[in-house]
Amino acid sequence: MTEPMHGVGQILLQNQAHVLDAWLARLHDTAPSAQPASLQLLKLELGTLVEKLTAFFLTGEGEGDALKSVEAQAAAISAACARDGLTPMETATLILSLKAIAGDLLNRESGRGTNELDRRRAALDAVVDKLALVTFASFVETREEIIRRQGRALLDLATPALPIWRHIILMPLVGIIDTQRARQVMEWLLEALAREEAHIAILDVTGVPLIDSRVALHLTKTVEAARLLGSQVIVTGISPDAAQTLVKLDVDLSSMITRGTLRAGLAEAFRLLGQNAKGPTETML
Amino acid sequence: MRVPILRLGRVLLTSLPADLTDQQVMDLQIDALALIQSGKADGLVIDITAADVVDSYMARILSETAKMVKIMGGVAVLAGMQPAVALTLVEMGRDMIDMETAFDLEGGVAKVVRLVASRGGRHDEVPTT
Amino acid sequence: MTKSRPPDRPEPAPGATTRALIDIRIQDDILRARQASRTAASAIGFTTVDQTRLATVVSELTRNALVYAGGGVCRVLTRLTVQERSVMIEVEDQGPGIADVTGALTRGFSTGRGLGLGLAAVRKLMDDLVIETCPGRTLVRTGMTRRR
Numbered sequence: 001m002t003e004p005m006h007g008v009g010q011i012l013l014q015n016q017a018h019v020l021d022a023w024l025a026r027l028h029d030t031a032p033s034a035q036p037a038s039l040q041l042l043k044l045e046l047g048t049l050v051e052k053l054t055a056f057f058l059t060g061e062g063e064g065d066a067l068k069s070v071e072a073q074a075a076a077i078s079a080a081c082a083r084d085g086l087t088p089m090e091t092a093t094l095i096l097s098l099k100a101i102a103g104d105l106l107n108r109e110s111g112r113g114t115n116e117l118d119r120r121r122a123a124l125d126a127v128v129d130k131l132a133l134v135t136f137a138s139f140v141e142t143r144e145e146i147i148r149r150q151g152r153a154l155l156d157l158a159t160p161a162l163p164i165w166r167h168i169i170l171m172p173l174v175g176i177i178d179t180q181r182a183r184q185v186m187e188w189l190l191e192a193l194a195r196e197e198a199h200i201a202i203l204d205v206t207g208v209p210l211i212d213s214r215v216a217l218h219l220t221k222t223v224e225a226a227r228l229l230g231s232q233v234i235v236t237g238i239s240p241d242a243a244q245t246l247v248k249l250d251v252d253l254s255s256m257i258t259r260g261t262l263r264a265g266l267a268e269a270f271r272l273l274g275q276n277a278k279g280p281t282e283t284m285l
Numbered sequence: 286m287r288v289p290i291l292r293l294g295r296v297l298l299t300s301l302p303a304d305l306t307d308q309q310v311m312d313l314q315i316d317a318l319a320l321i322q323s324g325k326a327d328g329l330v331i332d333i334t335a336a337d338v339v340d341s342y343m344a345r346i347l348s349e350t351a352k353m354v355k356i357m358g359g360v361a362v363l364a365g366m367q368p369a370v371a372l373t374l375v376e377m378g379r380d381m382i383d384m385e386t387a388f389d390l391e392g393g394v395a396k397v398v399r400l401v402a403s404r405g406g407r408h409d410e411v412p413t414t
Numbered sequence: 415m416t417k418s419r420p421p422d423r424p425e426p427a428p429g430a431t432t433r434a435l436i437d438i439r440i441q442d443d444i445l446r447a448r449q450a451s452r453t454a455a456s457a458i459g460f461t462t463v464d465q466t467r468l469a470t471v472v473s474e475l476t477r478n479a480l481v482y483a484g485g486g487v488c489r490v491l492t493r494l495t496v497q498e499r500s501v502m503i504e505v506e507d508q509g510p511g512i513a514d515v516t517g518a519l520t521r522g523f524s525t526g527r528g529l530g531l532g533l534a535a536v537r538k539l540m541d542d543l544v545i546e547t548c549p550g551r552t553l554v555r556t557g558m559t560r561r562r
Contacts, residue, residue, distance in 0.1 A: 187463055190368035199388055221375050228371035230388035230396075231362060304449075306441040307477070337466060338448055340473040341535050369466035376467070377535035 002117035009057030011048070011109045011120075012102065020050050022101045030097055031081075031090040032220045038084040043079065047188040067090035067127075075138035095135045096231070098127045110207045159185055161192030167199040168269050170262075174207030182218035189222060195233045199270045201226060204262050206237030221258050231259065232272060236265035288313050294328055296397050298390065300332040310343055314350045321359045326396030329354055332390045334365035339374060345383040351384030361398045362386065364393030415509055427454020434455070434490040436476075437504075445489040455501050458494045460556040460560065467539045468542035468556050468558060474532035479483045483552065503540075511547045 012019065021260050024043055027034070034042065056066040069230040074095060102124055110117040164170045169192050173185065189269045193201055203222070205211060234257045238246075246253060259265040286307055290299045290364065297320055299313065317329050332340065339347075351361040364387040374381045385400065387393035431490035436525040455465045472488060479486030486507030491544040493500045511517050518533045533554075536542045540556040547553070 176365055186372060187461075188370070190361060190371055194368045197388065199392075224379075225368075225371040225375040228363075228366050228382055229368060230366070230386040230392055304445045306445065308441060333547050337452075338473055340471045340477070341418045341532055342473075342477060367466075372463055373466050373470050373539065374545055377470070378538065 003056050003060075004116070004123045005062075006060045007110070008102075008106065008117065008120050008124055008170075009054055009060070011105060012057060013149055015105055015109075016050055016054060019101055019105065020128040022096065023050070026097050026101070027094070030093045031086055033090060034084060034223060036079075036088075038080070041080065042077070045073070045077045049077060050052050056127070065074055070127075071134045074134050078138040079134040079142040082139045083146070084115065088136070088139055091135060091139050092132055095132050096128065098131075099125060102128075102253075111154075147251065159188055161188060161196070161201075163196045163198065164202075164266075167197065167273060168266075169193065169196050169198040169200075170202045172202065172204040172217035176210065177208055177215045177218065179214070179218075182215065186218065186222045186225060188232075190225055190229060193226060193229055193277075199231050200272055201231060201233045202262065202265045202269060203233055204237045204265070205242075206239075206262070211244060211271060213240065213251050214248045216246055216253065220253065220255060234259060234265045234268055234272075236260070236262045287316065290316055290320060290329075292320070293394070295325070295327045295401075296394050297321070297326045297329040298332070298394070300334070301336050303335045303337055305343070306334065307342060307346075309328070310346045312355070314346060314353070316323065317350060317355055317361075321357050322356055323340060326359070327401045328360040328362070330362050330390060330393035330397055332363055332364045332393065333370075334367070334389070336370065337367060339366070339370050339382075340382065344374060344377075348381075348383040358398050360385065360404075362393040362396045362400075365389050391413075417465045431492055433492045434488075436478045436488045436490075436505075438479050439482070439485045444473055444480065447472050447476045447490075450488075451490045451501070451503060452560075454490045454492050458492050458501075458509055459562075460499065460501065460558075464558065464560065468535070471536050471556060472503055472505075472541050474536055475503065475556075478532055478554075479505050479507040479509070479552075483527065485508035496562070498559050498561050500557060501558040502555065504553065504555045506551070507551045508551055511549045511552050512545065515545050515547060 024045055027039060031039075031042075047052060050068070051072045052066070059066045060087075068144045072257065075184065078091055081094070086094075103121060106120050106124065110120055135201075159171065159173065162170045171185070171189055171192070175181075177185070188204065189201055201220070205219075217248070219235060223235075226233045236259045238258055238260070257268065259268055286309070288301060288305070290297050290313070292298070297317060300319070301313075308314055313331075320326055321329065329350075331350075336343075347363060354361040355403070362385045363382065366386065385396060387396045428476050429451055434447075434450035436450055437442065438442060438447065448469045452465045452469045455468050461469070472490075476486070476488050479488070484507075486509070489504040489506075491502040491504070493502075519537060520534060533543075533545075536554075536556055543551070543554070543556045545554050
């Protein structure tokens with residue numbers, strides 16, 4: 001194993017500039033969606049990768065710190081690609097194209113048809129294939145991290161609680177409500193009720209594309225929790241589709257005040273406030 | 286130590302401390318019912334602003350107290366529950382707190398007064414027609 | 415997930431730190447255990463709502479130990495890793511044991527003194543619940559884990 005690897009290392013060492021140039025020349029074809037700014041950065045990173053790869057082959061050892069260093073560099077490049085919006089295909093092609101470039105080089109330097117060449121190419125292919133796998137894992141990981149971060153940001157953004165009148169807050173819900181989000185919405189609504197000293201919350205679900213029995217269950221829980229605080233929740237904007245679904249599923253919404261439009265909900269809120277304010281307090285005290 | 290109960294007009298007021306033992310909740314129930322029975326009050330407001338935990342035992346004693354007050358002709362209102370406590374109770378099951386609620390002490394008093402009025406007025410008054 | 419299985423001495427979860435150990439002998443101990451769980455959960459960044467869920471669970475479990483077994487011990491363990499934070503509550507007693515675990519987990523079931531909602535509530539508030547019980551020893555272990 002040592003000899004062919006060392007051989008590859010020597011050839012790479014003598015042709016580092018050539019390999020990098022050939023790689024960069026292909027960049028436009030392999031990664032057409034890359035922006036000029038990210039190409040600039042990519043060139044530097046690829047240069048480092050070629051250096052580390054050369055150093056790894058020169059050590060002649062299949063495993064070890066040198067290989068780890070190469071893998072780390074490939075993972076970093078892949079993560080950068082994922083952040084810059086390159087497709088997985090582009091990223092994989094970018095790494096795999098090293099096989100063709102360095103392969104041509106080996107052909108030229110080793111002499112065709114020799115055993116030596118076959119073994120060198122095998123050593124090269126094994127490493128590049130490994131890098132491709134590392135690249136793929138790193139790409140997926142980075143994308144997932146981005147999705148998680150965006151999910152959190154969306155959760156924060158999409159659920160404001162607006163004090164729209166003395167004792168009235170409005171919370172418009174937009175987007176899919178899953179269990180985690182429903183929990184979050186419930187927490188925020190209750191905290192907003194307490195913070196704003198609101199007696200009534202209007203929960204507008206016009207922007208929620210799907211209201212099924214699970215969402216309805218969360219809504220009823222929210223209404224009940226608000227009741228424990230001494231506040232009331234009015235749900236507005238239930239679409240005809242949602243109404244049909246809820247009735248067909250036989251969901252019990254009797255504890256909930258619902259209105260078709262936000263406007264009707266607001267009117268109901270004022271009516272409730274007026275009703276609660278009335279009362280012969282002074283005669284009792 | 287027993288939790289003190291104050292009287293404001295015909296409304297009893299009590300504020301539960303954060304660290305309330307099971308025995309104190311039971312004592313409170315006994316004291317409140319005795320005061321309602323004395324005829325000096327029509328309602329009870331229990332302020333739980335300070336309570337950071339309401340478990341199933343306390344929820345049950347409070348709900349039962351409200352029912353007992355009702356049977357004796359009065360009204361009981363729970364006021365000032367913390368949002369986190371309300372969420373936890375709702376997750377624990379349906380109707381853990383089976384009694385009237387209000388946002389704060391002031392709202393609780395107003396609610397007692399309103400409920401007593403809608404029911405037909407004070408205990409010690411002959412209705413004027 | 416809930417399951418009941420024959421008792422064996424449980425190993426503490428790897429990497430867990432014991433944050434508190436409270437003897438449950440009198441009613442005030444319930445309050446102390448509650449406060450200890452809240453402090454431990456707060457120390458590793460659980461939200462107020464999660465702290466309240468935990469303190470409520472500790473209240474339910476320690477009361478059960480006090481009322482049904484005359485006392486016991488409550489352990490609060492916490493763990494903080496790169497990905498997640500978790501709290502585990504263990505309440506152990508030397509009481510008569512729970513004859514019907516499935517029944518005790520069903521809302522409204524009670525063997526006396528009007529308790530019994532407790533375990534059903536614990537299951538709803540926590541992520542997992544394991545009950546090991548036989549005459550002379552009962553261990554309830556329940557955990558809550560949140561992504562960081």
